Amino acid sequence: xxxxxxxxxxxxxxxxxxxxxxxxxxxxxxxxxxxxxxxxxxxxxxxxxxxxxxxxxxxxxxxxxxxxxxxxxxxxxxxxxxxxxxxxxxxxxxxxxxxxxxxxxxxxxxxxxxxxxxxxxxxxxxxxxxxxxxxxxxxxxxxxxxxxxxxxxxxxxxxxxxxxxxxxxxxxxxxxxxxxxxxxxxxxxxxxxxxxx
Numbered sequence: 001x002x003x004x005x006x007x008x009x010x011x012x013x014x015x016x017x018x019x020x021x022x023x024x025x026x027x028x029x030x031x032x033x034x035x036x037x038x039x040x041x042x043x044x045x046x047x048x049x050x051x052x053x054x055x056x057x058x059x060x061x062x063x064x065x066x067x068x069x070x071x072x073x074x075x076x077x078x079x080x081x082x083x084x085x086x087x088x089x090x091x092x093x094x095x096x097x098x099x100x101x102x103x104x105x106x107x108x109x110x111x112x113x114x115x116x117x118x119x120x121x122x123x124x125x126x127x128x129x130x131x132x133x134x135x136x137x138x139x140x141x142x143x144x145x146x147x148x149x150x151x152x153x154x155x156x157x158x159x160x161x162x163x164x165x166x167x168x169x170x171x172x173x174x175x176x177x178x179x180x181x182x183x184x185x186x187x188x189x190x191x192x193x194x195x196x197x
Contacts, residue, residue, distance in 0.1 A: 007183040015134040027083035028194040037064035090196035118158035125151035
């Protein structure tokens with residue numbers, strides 16, 4: 001938590017909710033990975049002038065799709081149904097905040113998108129840690145431990161590029177604002193069997 005700087009930890013009892021509907025959490029998780037890959041590609045599409053960012057986010061998108069494939073493989077192996085994508089209300093709230101706070105310049109737009117992405121990765125990493133430490137399913141505990149480490153790396157990638165390309169922007173101040181906002185949002189979640197629910 002200290003590395004990610006999140007203020008409000010997830011109540012471990014959330015895992016008890018998750019364990020009652022493994023099919024739901026795995027389907028939601030798979031779609032989270034797909035959306036993360038799409039987000040990385042969108043950043044690349046909108047910012048091709050930064051070759052190092054493009055290179056790293058293409059690799060990140062590929063890794064997210066590999067995670068999507070891994071979760072889908074677990075769903076199939078267990079004979080579960082892969083459910084249709086549901087709207088992630090937590091992410092929608094963060095996206096709305098990003099749009100409201102964007103001052104309109106290309107640089108500020110990039111920084112906002114990178115901080116938005118870092119925030120989601122940070123919370124996902126924290127949720128995966130809670131799952132890895134508390135879920136009774138041994139296979140999933142190991143799986144989420146591995147993914148937790150990967151998500152931490154993705155968080156670092158996004159926050160590093162926000163700092164690198166946020167010329168003229170107080171990125172640290174803005175990140176503190178994001179953390180405070182996320183704290184107010186996540187307080188309403190942790191009650192459903194989804195990654196951010």
